[in-house]
Amino acid sequence: MQTVDTLIHASWIITVNADRDVLTDHSLAIKDGAIVAIVPQSEASSSFQANETVDLNGQAIMPGMVNTHGHAAMVLFRGMADDLALQTWLNDHIWPAEGTWVSHEMVGDGTELAAAEMIRCGTTTFSDNYFFPDAAAERVVKAGMRAQLCFPTIDFPTAWAKTPDEHIDQGVAVMEQYKGHSHIKVNFGPHAPYSCSDEPLIRIKELAEKYDVGIQMHVHETQGEVDDETTRRGQRPVRRLKELGLLSPKFQAVHMTALSDEDIQDIVETGAHVMHCPESNLKLASGFCPVDKLQKAGVNVALGTDGAASNNDLDMLSEMRTAAMLAKAVSSNAVALPAAEAIAMATINGAKALSWDDQIGSLEVGKRADITSIALDDLESQPIFEPMSHIVYASSRDQIKNVWVDGKQLLKDRELTTLDKAAIVANAKQWQAKIRG
Numbered sequence: 001m002q003t004v005d006t007l008i009h010a011s012w013i014i015t016v017n018a019d020r021d022v023l024t025d026h027s028l029a030i031k032d033g034a035i036v037a038i039v040p041q042s043e044a045s046s047s048f049q050a051n052e053t054v055d056l057n058g059q060a061i062m063p064g065m066v067n068t069h070g071h072a073a074m075v076l077f078r079g080m081a082d083d084l085a086l087q088t089w090l091n092d093h094i095w096p097a098e099g100t101w102v103s104h105e106m107v108g109d110g111t112e113l114a115a116a117e118m119i120r121c122g123t124t125t126f127s128d129n130y131f132f133p134d135a136a137a138e139r140v141v142k143a144g145m146r147a148q149l150c151f152p153t154i155d156f157p158t159a160w161a162k163t164p165d166e167h168i169d170q171g172v173a174v175m176e177q178y179k180g181h182s183h184i185k186v187n188f189g190p191h192a193p194y195s196c197s198d199e200p201l202i203r204i205k206e207l208a209e210k211y212d213v214g215i216q217m218h219v220h221e222t223q224g225e226v227d228d229e230t231t232r233r234g235q236r237p238v239r240r241l242k243e244l245g246l247l248s249p250k251f252q253a254v255h256m257t258a259l260s261d262e263d264i265q266d267i268v269e270t271g272a273h274v275m276h277c278p279e280s281n282l283k284l285a286s287g288f289c290p291v292d293k294l295q296k297a298g299v300n301v302a303l304g305t306d307g308a309a310s311n312n313d314l315d316m317l318s319e320m321r322t323a324a325m326l327a328k329a330v331s332s333n334a335v336a337l338p339a340a341e342a343i344a345m346a347t348i349n350g351a352k353a354l355s356w357d358d359q360i361g362s363l364e365v366g367k368r369a370d371i372t373s374i375a376l377d378d379l380e381s382q383p384i385f386e387p388m389s390h391i392v393y394a395s396s397r398d399q400i401k402n403v404w405v406d407g408k409q410l411l412k413d414r415e416l417t418t419l420d421k422a423a424i425v426a427n428a429k430q431w432q433a434k435i436r437g
C-alpha cells in the first residue's frame, strides 16, 4: 500500500498524452502536488491509502486548461465597447478608458475577478498581457493559479510607464522579483508591430535571450494591419520580426490572420508558436487564422480567449468549440481540428507554447496535478459514445465542477476555495459605478 495525499476516481480520464488516450473508470493518485499513478479503479483501493478520496462518478477529468492569451484586468471593461472594429475599439474606447482607469489597484482587482472566472471555467494556467504585472502576480498567487505575465512595451506613454525603455526596465524588475517562482513566469509582451518601433524590439530580443524567457506579441491581427505595415515599412510584419531576430521557439504570435504562404514558412522555420483567439477575432471581425494549414505545416497552435472586453468571457470550453467549428469553416474541411485536437490546443499545446509542458498540459505520471473535472452525467450529455466530443461540442462551463492546481483544490463542487466570490462581485460593482460615473 502506497500512501498518497489524494485519490480521484473518475468515470473518464482525458489524458492528452501523445496517444490522446481516454481511460474509462480509472483513478489518479496525487502526492506532494504531483501525479504519482493512474490505474484502473479496480486496482486503486488495494494499492493506495489516501488522506482524501474524491469520487467523481459521471465526471471526466482532464488537464487544467491553459489560456494562452488575455488581458485579465480588462474584465472590468467587459461590455463597455461592443460591436466595433479593432482600431475603433482600441483608439476611441479602450485606450482612453485605460488612460483614466488603469492603476495598480485596478489591475489587482480586475485580475482577481478574471482568475475567479477562469477557475470556474476549468482554466488553471493563463497568460496575461497587461500593465502593473506586479499587481497581477499578487492576485495569481492568492488564487493559487499559474500565470505567464507578459509585461507590455508600447511606443506611447501609458498609465504604467512613459517610454518604451521605462516599460522594459519596470518589467525586468518584476521578472527579477519572480525569478524561479513555481507559479509565475514573467515574460516580454511588446504590444504589436504597428505600436512598437525597432529600437525597443531589438532591446527586448537581447534581454529575452539574456534571461532565457519568452516574448508574446499581437501579430497580424487584421488584414488592415498587414497592409498598412507593409506600406509603411516595405516589409510584411512577420518578415520584419524575423529579420529583427525576434522569431524563435520562445516567440508567441497572437492572432495571426491574413497569412501568406511565406509568413507560414517564416513561422515554421523559426519554431515560433501561434496563439489562436477565435472568438475575439470573430467579434472584432479581425480575420481568420488558418489553423488547419498551420498545423499541417507543423506549427504549434495554442488557444486563448483574449481579454473580456473583446470576447466577452474567459471561457476556454466555448473557445474550444468555436475553434473546432471555425477551423472546419475556414479550411472547407469537416475533418479539420477534431475534438481531441481542440482539447490538445487548450491544454498541452498551450503548455508547450509557454515552455511549461515539462510540468503541465497532460495527465501523466510525473506532471503536476493541475486537473479539471467536468460533469457528463446530466440529460444534455446523454448518450456518451465519446466524452471528448461532448466536452468540445456539447458542454458549457456550468458543468466544470472541480479544479486542482499542484494537487490543491481551487474549485470544489463549483465553490471557489481560495477566493471570496461575494467580495469579488461586490468589488466589481464598485468599479462599474466608478467607471460609469
Ligand SMILES: CSC[C@H]1O[C@@H](n2cnc3c(O)ncnc32)[C@H](O)[C@@H]1O
Residues within 6 Å of the ligand: 071, 090, 094, 095, 098, 129, 130, 131, 151, 152, 153, 154, 189, 190, 191, 192, 218, 221, 280, 306, 307, 310
Ligand atoms: C501590450 S498588451 C496591453 C494592451 O493591449 C490592448 N489590447 C487588448 N486586446 C487587444 C487586441 O485584441 N489587439 C490589440 N491590442 C489589444 C490593451 O487594451 C492594452 O492597451
Ligand SMILES: [Zn+2]
Residues within 6 Å of the ligand: 069, 070, 071, 129, 218, 254, 306, 307
Ligand atoms: Zn490581446
